[in-house]
Amino acid sequence: MAVDIRKRIRDLRKAKGMSAKTVSEKMGISRPFYTQLEGGTRRLSVQYLEGIAQALGTTVADLYSEDGIPALPSLIARSIAGENSPELAEKLRPYLGEDSDTAAESVHCFDKAAKSLRKLQSDDRK
Numbered sequence: 001m002a003v004d005i006r007k008r009i010r011d012l013r014k015a016k017g018m019s020a021k022t023v024s025e026k027m028g029i030s031r032p033f034y035t036q037l038e039g040g041t042r043r044l045s046v047q048y049l050e051g052i053a054q055a056l057g058t059t060v061a062d063l064y065s066e067d068g069i070p071a072l073p074s075l076i077a078r079s080i081a082g083e084n085s086p087e088l089a090e091k092l093r094p095y096l097g098e099d100s101d102t103a104a105e106s107v108h109c110f111d112k113a114a115k116s117l118r119k120l121q122s123d124d125r126k
Contacts, residue, residue: 005049006040008063012056013038026055 013023024034029051036042037052044052046060053060 005044005063006038009052009056010038012058012063016056018056023052023055027051 013020020035020038021031024031027034027048033042037044037048049060049063053063
């Protein structure tokens with residue numbers, strides 16, 4: 001089943017309690033133009049999809065996920081970027097089922113390793 005991206009965007013925006021005006025302001029476009037993008041009277045280019053995703057605090061990949069669960073590569077990228085380990089572990093629960101407690105520990109270890117790697121890379125540049 002194909003994802004109705006415009007419906008996904010609208011539903012996510014409303015779930016986050018954001019108005020079309022708020023999203024349009026974060027994107028730096030007018031509210032009427034944004035509502036045309038969301039409503040389907042304007043073409044959603046990759047540039048606009050990226051802007052909408054950023055304004056909504058998500059990724060384009062997550063917008064297109066079939067089940068509404070963020071894409072696993074996106075979750076891993078967030079960990080590498082320094083997202084809080086317990087929050088990341090909680091987001092991974094749908095993927096891990098019964099192993100989620102063990103995964104929380106693994107994510108914490110992964111997060112520590114990623115931080116160490118970033119420090120080593122930073123030290124190498126000096």
